[in-house]
Amino acid sequence: MSHRPTRVAARIAGVYALVAAAWILVSDRILATVLDGAGALAVGGTMKGIGFVLVTSILLFTYVRREITKVELVNVGLRHHERELDRRARRLADLHAIDVEILAATEPRELVAGALARLRELVPCQRASVLLFDDPEDCARMFVVDQEEQFGPGTGVTVPLDEVITAELLAAGKVVAIDDLETFDRWPLLDRLLDRGIRSLLFAPMVSDQPAMGALVLSFTQPSGYDDEHTAIAKEVAYQLTIALTQGAMRAQLDARLEDLRRSDTTRRKLHADLVTAQEDERRRIAEDLHDDPVQALTTIGLRLAAIGVRTTDPMTRAALENLEDLVSRATRRLRGLMFDLRPPTLEQDGLVVTIKRTLDRTFSPEMDVRCETTLSEEPTLDVSLTAYRIVLEAITNVRKHARATTVEIDVHEEQGGLLVRITDDGVGLAPDVASEPGHIGLDSMHERAARAGGWCHLEPCLRGTEVRFWLPQEPLVAAAG
Numbered sequence: 001m002s003h004r005p006t007r008v009a010a011r012i013a014g015v016y017a018l019v020a021a022a023w024i025l026v027s028d029r030i031l032a033t034v035l036d037g038a039g040a041l042a043v044g045g046t047m048k049g050i051g052f053v054l055v056t057s058i059l060l061f062t063y064v065r066r067e068i069t070k071v072e073l074v075n076v077g078l079r080h081h082e083r084e085l086d087r088r089a090r091r092l093a094d095l096h097a098i099d100v101e102i103l104a105a106t107e108p109r110e111l112v113a114g115a116l117a118r119l120r121e122l123v124p125c126q127r128a129s130v131l132l133f134d135d136p137e138d139c140a141r142m143f144v145v146d147q148e149e150q151f152g153p154g155t156g157v158t159v160p161l162d163e164v165i166t167a168e169l170l171a172a173g174k175v176v177a178i179d180d181l182e183t184f185d186r187w188p189l190l191d192r193l194l195d196r197g198i199r200s201l202l203f204a205p206m207v208s209d210q211p212a213m214g215a216l217v218l219s220f221t222q223p224s225g226y227d228d229e230h231t232a233i234a235k236e237v238a239y240q241l242t243i244a245l246t247q248g249a250m251r252a253q254l255d256a257r258l259e260d261l262r263r264s265d266t267t268r269r270k271l272h273a274d275l276v277t278a279q280e281d282e283r284r285r286i287a288e289d290l291h292d293d294p295v296q297a298l299t300t301i302g303l304r305l306a307a308i309g310v311r312t313t314d315p316m317t318r319a320a321l322e323n324l325e326d327l328v329s330r331a332t333r334r335l336r337g338l339m340f341d342l343r344p345p346t347l348e349q350d351g352l353v354v355t356i357k358r359t360l361d362r363t364f365s366p367e368m369d370v371r372c373e374t375t376l377s378e379e380p381t382l383d384v385s386l387t388a389y390r391i392v393l394e395a396i397t398n399v400r401k402h403a404r405a406t407t408v409e410i411d412v413h414e415e416q417g418g419l420l421v422r423i424t425d426d427g428v429g430l431a432p433d434v435a436s437e438p439g440h441i442g443l444d445s446m447h448e449r450a451a452r453a454g455g456w457c458h459l460e461p462c463l464r465g466t467e468v469r470f471w472l473p474q475e476p477l478v479a480a481a482g
Contacts, residue, residue, distance in 0.1 A: 116146040125218040132214040200225030204238035374412040403427025425465040
């Protein structure tokens, strides 16, 4: 304890005592001079005054010394806290610098090397290494080694686990500082460390899950080279490296998974394109066969019926022939419509929206309010257009057959890198269970076509009628025709 509070208190008390004693003596002499014959009384009063001054001086001395001691203790505590705060601030700054090194790295080995280089500036060591454990093979991989001179396994070397670390250190599961390796159980690497003059070792496990994924190992030439501060820094750096390496491994796994998904998606797209091509080729062949045989035959039959009718004079026979001619004409129109549906020639020539508009005009009567709107600035690829057209055709066929609608609206837009199409009508609507109930071939085919193309299709009742929405991912767009 410092003697300064005692000296200060003694000076204050001494000054107080001198001033008080001088005042008493002076005042008593003045009184004795003024009051003759009262000398004895003055001396007695002086003695009492001096006693009073001594007692109060002692009390004042004690009080002042206690208060000054308190202030000194507070100042000592403040200085200690300042030093502690300064130490912690430097530690945080150093750890932040290591964080920056880790974040600035682009691959795991680079971030570990940067962290070890920074760590060697904070903690004394001739060799700093990060070991990664390979449990199935019971080996350790020297992931990164930072050392002043080459000794022991270097970076990238894989060695049996028991050559570089002991079971005792592994079982500890916490930071262990070995003050003197000469007193520690021997293992193969220890002999090489001792040969190089290494005496202290700091082992910090890197634990993200049980067991540890690896360890941070520091070694120094002096015994008892690592104190509590060094241990705390090593523990924090090991924790940071554990998080960084774990995230790096997860990122690598995710990248590999994404690459697998990309390859799968590419394969799926190719298979879907091949399927669409095969289907369209088959539709084209059927349409050509219909044109070359049934349509031509019906056209010929119609012409012959008309010729017979001209030569017939019997009214009943003429009426029968006209009825047959009308049936043949309607059958021919239906076959031509089927040929268009099988392979619309305008799809490749004029694009998706134009083909949809022509199909609407051909499907519904002029009294129907039918509209097709689009915001597309570019035409989708043929595969996407074919799939979209087939779904739209199925939807408007359902409207014509079942909805009893007076209005049909189709919107074609680009959204989220794909083609979004919405078909709405004001008909009687779907029963609540129809959209999800299996067995409806037309509805099922719309869902299946969209799913095969990597998209989706939803059928939902709206305020009046039904809404069909589907989305298809687009291949790279080509310039829209016209």
